[in-house]
Amino acid sequence: MKEEVLNIKATETQSFRQFDLKKKTRIGESVIQALLFFAGILSVLTTVAIVYELGKEAMLFFGNPDVTFAKFFGETKWQPGIGQYGIWALVSATLTTSAIAISISLPLGLAAAIYLSEYASPKARGILKPVLEILAGIPTVVYGYFALLFVTPILQNIFGDNIQVYNMLSAGLVMGIMILPLISSMSEDALSAVPRSLREAAYAMGATKLESSLQVVLPAALSGIGAALILGISRAVGETMIVAVASGAGPNFSFNPLEAAETMTGHIARISGGDLSYNSIDYTSLFAIALMLFLVTLVLNLISQYIVNRFRERYE
Amino acid sequence: MNQRHDHFPEGADFNASLRNRYRVATIWQTIFLSALLIAIIALTALLYNVVDGAFGFIAYEYKDDPAEFTSTPVNELTKDELLVILKENLSSGAYNKLENEQPMQERSQADLLTLFLERLVRIDTKGTWSMTDSLLRGDEIRVEVAEKYPDAILEFRSWLTPQFLTTPMSSKAEFAGVRTAILGSLWMVGLAILFALPIGTGAAIYLQEYAPKGWLTSIIQTNINNLAGVPSIVYGMLGLAVFVRTLEAFTSGSMFGVTDSNGRTVLSAGLTMGILVLPLIIINAQEAIKAVPDSLRQAAYGVGATRWQTIWHHVLPNALPGILTGSILAISRALGETAPLIVVGASTFISIDPDGPFSKFTALPIQIYQWTTRAQSEFHAIAASAIIVLLILLLTLNATAILLRNRYQRKY
Numbered sequence: 001m002k003e004e005v006l007n008i009k010a011t012e013t014q015s016f017r018q019f020d021l022k023k024k025t026r027i028g029e030s031v032i033q034a035l036l037f038f039a040g041i042l043s044v045l046t047t048v049a050i051v052y053e054l055g056k057e058a059m060l061f062f063g064n065p066d067v068t069f070a071k072f073f074g075e076t077k078w079q080p081g082i083g084q085y086g087i088w089a090l091v092s093a094t095l096t097t098s099a100i101a102i103s104i105s106l107p108l109g110l111a112a113a114i115y116l117s118e119y120a121s122p123k124a125r126g127i128l129k130p131v132l133e134i135l136a137g138i139p140t141v142v143y144g145y146f147a148l149l150f151v152t153p154i155l156q157n158i159f160g161d162n163i164q165v166y167n168m169l170s171a172g173l174v175m176g177i178m179i180l181p182l183i184s185s186m187s188e189d190a191l192s193a194v195p196r197s198l199r200e201a202a203y204a205m206g207a208t209k210l211e212s213s214l215q216v217v218l219p220a221a222l223s224g225i226g227a228a229l230i231l232g233i234s235r236a237v238g239e240t241m242i243v244a245v246a247s248g249a250g251p252n253f254s255f256n257p258l259e260a261a262e263t264m265t266g267h268i269a270r271i272s273g274g275d276l277s278y279n280s281i282d283y284t285s286l287f288a289i290a291l292m293l294f295l296v297t298l299v300l301n302l303i304s305q306y307i308v309n310r311f312r313e314r315y316e
Numbered sequence: 317m318n319q320r321h322d323h324f325p326e327g328a329d330f331n332a333s334l335r336n337r338y339r340v341a342t343i344w345q346t347i348f349l350s351a352l353l354i355a356i357i358a359l360t361a362l363l364y365n366v367v368d369g370a371f372g373f374i375a376y377e378y379k380d381d382p383a384e385f386t387s388t389p390v391n392e393l394t395k396d397e398l399l400v401i402l403k404e405n406l407s408s409g410a411y412n413k414l415e416n417e418q419p420m421q422e423r424s425q426a427d428l429l430t431l432f433l434e435r436l437v438r439i440d441t442k443g444t445w446s447m448t449d450s451l452l453r454g455d456e457i458r459v460e461v462a463e464k465y466p467d468a469i470l471e472f473r474s475w476l477t478p479q480f481l482t483t484p485m486s487s488k489a490e491f492a493g494v495r496t497a498i499l500g501s502l503w504m505v506g507l508a509i510l511f512a513l514p515i516g517t518g519a520a521i522y523l524q525e526y527a528p529k530g531w532l533t534s535i536i537q538t539n540i541n542n543l544a545g546v547p548s549i550v551y552g553m554l555g556l557a558v559f560v561r562t563l564e565a566f567t568s569g570s571m572f573g574v575t576d577s578n579g580r581t582v583l584s585a586g587l588t589m590g591i592l593v594l595p596l597i598i599i600n601a602q603e604a605i606k607a608v609p610d611s612l613r614q615a616a617y618g619v620g621a622t623r624w625q626t627i628w629h630h631v632l633p634n635a636l637p638g639i640l641t642g643s644i645l646a647i648s649r650a651l652g653e654t655a656p657l658i659v660v661g662a663s664t665f666i667s668i669d670p671d672g673p674f675s676k677f678t679a680l681p682i683q684i685y686q687w688t689t690r691a692q693s694e695f696h697a698i699a700a701s702a703i704i705v706l707l708i709l710l711l712t713l714n715a716t717a718i719l720l721r722n723r724y725q726r727k728y
Contacts, residue, residue: 041517051559111351139652150365210341238547240655272659290553301545
């Protein structure tokens with residue numbers, strides 16, 4: 001800075017000269033811009049690296065003559081070490097826990113969003129919103145502790161011997177609590193984005209607050225809520241620690257929430273946590289699962305984003 | 317509510333239907349509110365459950381009677397007495413190993429007492445109880461313990477003690493602490509931020525200030541938003557394949573002359589976590605840069621500043637609080653993440669402090685996971701204590717972020 005000031009003074013003493021208005025090439029500026037561009041493109045490289053690395057190892061897995069797509073998608077036993085490659089043993093648990101989680105978090109999250117956006121006074125919002133924000137900030141391993149040592153004992157009291165110590169129900173319920181803040185905050189954004197004029201038109205027709213909320217505002221915000229739901233599903237499918245702690249260790253093809261079963265994520269966490277030799281079928285199989293996980297969540301996220309963007313165009 | 321009327325109700329009919337509609341409205345309002353109450357109850361139950369686990373009765377026996385080693389009561393032993401006892405009774409191999417870790421003379425009395433109890437007297441825990449049980453059913457527990465273990469000592473114990481923070485890992489829950497885990501977490505988060513903050517801020521500057529509107533920019537932007545939604549365990553797999561395996565020479569430090577490690581170091585974990593929080597940092601920094609009004613830029617250009625001068629001297633200083641808030645949020649995300657660390661290979665049992673980027677490490681959430689999944693209840697108690705430590709850490713960080721935001725939030 002100081003030098004620049006000095007320079008200005010120096011030029012002042014010189015006689016006025018014609019300014020050269022041509023654009024100068026400034027090497028420093030270009031170097032900086034190139035570095036910044038590299039930082040920006042690095043995120044794309046991350047995605048490429050994920051696809052490449054997961055794909056490469058997954059190819060090794062599927063390249064194994066013993067593994068066929070028919071077995072992978074058609075069978076229900078998963079034990080790569082002894083030649084069982086049925087991914088359904090893991091997918092069933094992912095589906096079950098996610099379904100439980102969504103059936104908890106969607107109604108609760110939506111109801112919370114409607115209350116916060118349509119009913120709550122600013123003061124009530126000031127108290128209620130932080131609760132959801134705290135829930136959203138709690139590490140998932142803590143939810144795992146909560147599931148195993150608080151929810152499971154309660155379920156054991158209710159179901160007695162019918163329920164196993166590790167079970168999908170407990171993991172699913174707690175996962176629902178974990179996803180609730182996500183669904184409610186996204187739904188609330190969607191509800192708040194509905195123009196006031198729609199509500200006022202409904203009131204002018206004599207609608208009660210409930211009728212205006214449920215029959216006018218809610219349908220108008222439906223796409224945003226759909227986006228929230230899809231993102232919630234994606235989050236549930238990718239959640240690891242709750243299921244790793246509470247839902248059981250060992251693939252089990254079952255949709256019974258009272259049984260123990262291992263999800264895709266839980267399986268990756270358990271197997272990779274142990275001693276694993278590179279290039280073994282166990283190692284490459286994990287990448288096949290991870291690739292599937294990545295693709296499923298990617299598609300869900302893209303759909304959710306597409307919906308949100310379309311929705312935004314409509315009202316802004 | 318959904319009834320369709322053939323004709324609009326009039327008179328008494330209208331009043332009746334209006335009353336009904338209001339009644340339904342009130343019921344639904346209560347239902348909406350109860351969703352939030354359930355969330356509050358869940359949060360309360362979770363916090364209560366954690367605190368409940370961290371304090372409570374413990375019943376233990378001494379495997380060897382302390383009287384065999386000394387005539388002084390356990391609680392009155394001085395440092396010198398303890399030194400003598402340890403020297404006399406520990407095998408010379410074990411003693412030298414301890415001496416190597418930290419000279420015995422320099423250890424505190426509490427440390428030595430722990431060693432005495434852990435190595436010589438050997439506490440044998442018979443059972444632990446939660447805080448609620450201990451307070452409400454204290455007498456029953458006393459009777460039960462007296463019947464089952466006549467020799468056992470029953471004590472109310474806080475598992476969360478200053479000592480818990482400063483002692484390293486141990487295979488006995490009674491003597492385990494989170495020192496190694498906290499240091500590991502700090503190393504990991506420090507490396508992650510060192511990597512992600514400059515790159516994330518750079519990417520945000522590029523996207524907000526330089527990037528031309530076009531397909532490439534919109535791909536980068538969409539991609540960043542998508543990366544924010546990729547399951548954390550997938551990042552773990554990426555870290556395993558890239559940092560732990562492919563770049564092993566770098567992350568294990570063997571290219572710098574470190575010989576005693578493999579790729580499963582705190583550096584690999586830090587880089588993995590850095591990539592994980594990168595989208596979070598970029599998105600927050602973008603918001604912060606977006607909030608800087610255009611008039612500032614125009615003014616800088618007006619007096620002849622170049623693009624970078626404008627950014628460096630005007631945009632960045634004004635966006636800095638927002639960028640810092642974003643980084644704090646990223647730090648708290650990284651502190652709580654567990655799954656990628658498991659995959660990248662955090663050690664589950666390690667009692668040596670990490671002393672550089674190439675050390676093996678463990679982290680707080682890893683210890684919580686490890687202890688929660690153990691069968692013995694005393695490990696659940698230290699898991700609860702570790703959770704309290706983690707939650708306090710996160711709460712402090714987030715409070716700082718909020719203060720920072722409120723303090724520097726400018727309205728233009």
